[in-house]
Amino acid sequence: MPSILSLDLGTSSVRAQVFGPEAEERTPARRDYAGENDPARIVDLVREVLKEATTESYDAAGTSSFGHSLLAIDAAGRPLTEILSWRNTRSADAADWLLRRLDNAAVHARTGCHIHTSYWPAKLAWLAQEQPEVFRSAKRFVSFCDYLYAQLLGREVATGISIASASGLVDLQTRTWDEELLDTLGLDAELLPEISAAPVEGWYPALLDGACSNFGAGCLTRERAALMVGTSGAIRTVHEAERPQPREGLFLHWVDDTRVVEGGSLSDGGNLHAWLEQTLKDTSGSLADRDPSSHGLTFLALLGGERSPGWHQHAKGAVQGLTFETTPLDLRQAALEGVAFRFAEVADLMPGIDEIVATGGALVEDPEWVQIMADVLGRPVTTSAVREASLRGAAVVVLERLGVEPGPAPLGPVVHPRADRADAFREAGERQRRLYEVVTSELTS
Template sequence: MITGSPASSILAIDIGSSSARAALFDEGGNPVEGTLCRVTYRLDTGSDGRAEFDPEQLADRIDALLDRVHQAAAAPVRAVGVSCFWHSLLGLDASGRPTTRVSMWADTRARETTQRLRERLDAMAHHQRTGAYLHPSYPVARYAWLVERFPELRNVVRHWCAFPDYLFARWTGAYRTSVSMASGTGLFDTWHLRWDDETCAAVGLDPQLLPEIGDGEAELVSRYAARWPRFAAAVWYPAWGDGACSNVGSGAIGSDRATIMIGTSSAIRTLWRGEPLVVPWGLWLYRLDRELVLAGGALSEGGDLIDWIRQRFVLPAEPSLWEQVRALQPGSTGLLWLPTIAGERSPGWPVDARAALVGLRLSHDGVAVLRAALEAVACRIADVVDLLLAVRPEVEVFIGSGNGLLGVPGWTQIVADAIGRPLVLATDPEASLRGAALVASARLRGVPLEQLARSDVRSWARVTPVAGATVVYRQLREAIQSLRTALEPRR
């Protein structure tokens, strides 16, 4: 990997659902050696469906992370770019202090509220305007649930925002959200680039309580400028959605490229400069900014399902585990997973989904259960790929990324076989972090993002599908869909 000069220009921050990373980069998007720092944390989850963070604790952890990067900075930086998880929600009082916890996309407590919203609103029309869904994973549904469950919030909350908007206000004093972050709320008209009045009215939310939408930069307030003097003269940009930044950092920019990412969850995305398009039910439509559009689908399952299995089944130690998993032939386990253990987003977007594992016999062991899970996730990814290709047939290159996909031996081959297309493997494990650096650099220099981010992928590792396996997985996809249909009334 090329490394940047110690006289760096860009501070990049990537805030994920289980860890945050920050590092210095040069203007070409090359990391400065010795500056990458990381902090981990845990989402607060419970049997009631909650998935939350304490906003001040998380903000303090990220501030401490930046303290460490600041110590490693040899010179002042010129710009700061932030990648952050989409779909979070919290309330602030008049002075900007949190009045709620940060609810995340995995929070499912809004299930019943969402069902009532779907009975009152035209879900298809909402999807076409906002690119999002009436679904518990979106802030629009969780806001409706919060004020229904805690009506006193209507009197104490003066601002509703995403977690990175709170950070931006804390650091700069500006109450602002990016076009990118707004596009993932279900409250934003992605065609006209404004809050969607019809949706806001339907859930009783005054748009004046939402942040100003804008991608303009700001500077640190005095107390942070004193804390981080080498960041004080930099321009700070409102956070961009981590999925869009991941595409940028993976070199997947342009209508002929798409990424297949598996981390905790999974996503399939394509990013292009131009007009938005009407996407079918199953896909979403977000933005990186006013000019760059992101379409794709998201699965709630990915590495989380693999971790769940590894925690609950008796499995051999590595590397023998993965050797045994890879030794099994495609579709040979006799097991069928409906892998929606964390709920379902794409392609169906049901309000309340459950997972299922069928076909178990006494002869099955944990290795077979794990192999079947890897195949089931890959098959559902293939379903979303087909939806995407129906509206973006020009996509020719699929770039695989994410610690889940690249960190599980053999999973890249299973995914390539399931989609029936070659999979090019991303070279940077910190794609979202690098993407934030590249977006900030492009804005700082006033150059097209494609000039910095569109990588030559011809020399990257490539996984070629096996035709016979693709046929097997096509049959497996049909079986999973049949299982899903059979269980639908019970969800």
């Protein structure tokens, strides 16, 4: 039976493990690189974890990778830029430039992606405007994972449809680079990677980490969603689609020949949790006996800008209701609730969901946050017992390609919403919507 080397390139760390045919987890090799945008540095760390993880043989390899990243490469395959990630919002004005020239709704309908700083079109427009010499001299524009494969394998490689589709530059129906966007950007398709599902020397094309998380946690139908909070956050389903039709406010990307990943993403997640710990003096204390009426705050969790569902790239966070009596614990609670309320807005756009599985270390390692999610969503939340869903998911996909069906993803306890808190959370949700409307109306007026 085959064994699979799995690599998980996250926003702030890389992990690797060799999985057996049942895709059972062990402690993976890991290196952290929070805030790192130097491609060479991350390649070095990847080589370290691969060396540590491959003390045994393997038959094939798969990768889960953070999406939407962009690198300009010269003729020798060397980076001309740092990694331009989804967190890089310098292209907001370039995105506005595109919005004045293109029909955003039509672009979303074709590509499954909005015109936004997260995606390639805005990054490429920014690069052309702010670093024109780099833009003109680039031999290729690639995702970081494709650059990594080239470094590991010693040759240029194609990109997979999963990573390409998540760039915001692929037509969902033709599965090719979108012609209108290329024309608007003044970009030749020859400067973009070939799109292929073929493995190279046993390495299968990287997949979007969000999709891999669903595979790893066993969320593979329209009815079963993965609610993930890692560095950022997302709620997603993976399901089959013959002719995918993006829904308003949501992203939709191809995973492979027959399946798509659909959902909404938040820029505030575990990074907000870390910000609270770094910024506030002391947030210790239990939230178990508290609800939104305990603090009177409305925390609009848009510190990293907005992605789903409104995609306001200039949005900023806000807190309403501060007094001299407000405590660090109040702010922590309100912030965690604020993220949950953003998830609720996305979940309302996905009415077919019957079951929610919580994944991601920032969430499942904080039972109080899981309880808040259940209270805000008004439905049970099942915690995943998979520690590294994206890492496991990359292995599951390769096993599937090899004709092997691994065992089911293990699940943890189910957390139910507290009926006696329902009114307080409902009222707090209304305050969230009103504050959101005030903040975003200033951006559209």
